[in-house]
Amino acid sequence: MTSRLILISAATSEALREARFDDGSPVDAPGLRAARTAAGAGAVPAAGRVWISPTARCRQTAEALGLQGGSEVDELGSLDVGRWRGATLAEVSTKEPEAVARWLSDPESAPHDGESVRAFCDRVAERLDAAAGFDGRTVAVVEPEVVRAVVVRALGAPEQAFWRVDVQPLTVTELSGRAGRWNLRAGRPLA
Structure with missing residues (x-):
């Protein structure tokens, strides 16, 4: 039995453009256009299962891509950044430079007062483990940090590598494997 997990990173939003911690902002107009163009070009693979991160941006991206009947999956939700939610990284770095440095270096x-990178990677890995038990293809529309966590866990890399994985909007990261051993193909543009 071969499992395939296709992760599509969500389209752009104002928060992403401003390097602001997720605040529930929707996909912006250019992001919607890009997603609809990808859908129109037939770039979205067919799947037996569709999973969607429970954020407005991911739901809107999935809809624009024409992915109907997807299930929102809590384990694939955004990294909980607690009181930093809605602030830009620059703002938080100015107010709490030691805290940001510690967060970026210690998983x-x-x-x-939110979720650590290690706890987040553990949460996402639960869904990755579940995907290993499915035969066929699963397509998931997720936030970039979910892709980072999947890559870290699929490769068996330390969580410190989380911040070294760059994920662009509307890119595809594919995993295929058997018995929880994954092969990875990362960063291909969707369109």
């Missing part, structure tokens, strides 16, 4: 740190 167990959660100075924002």
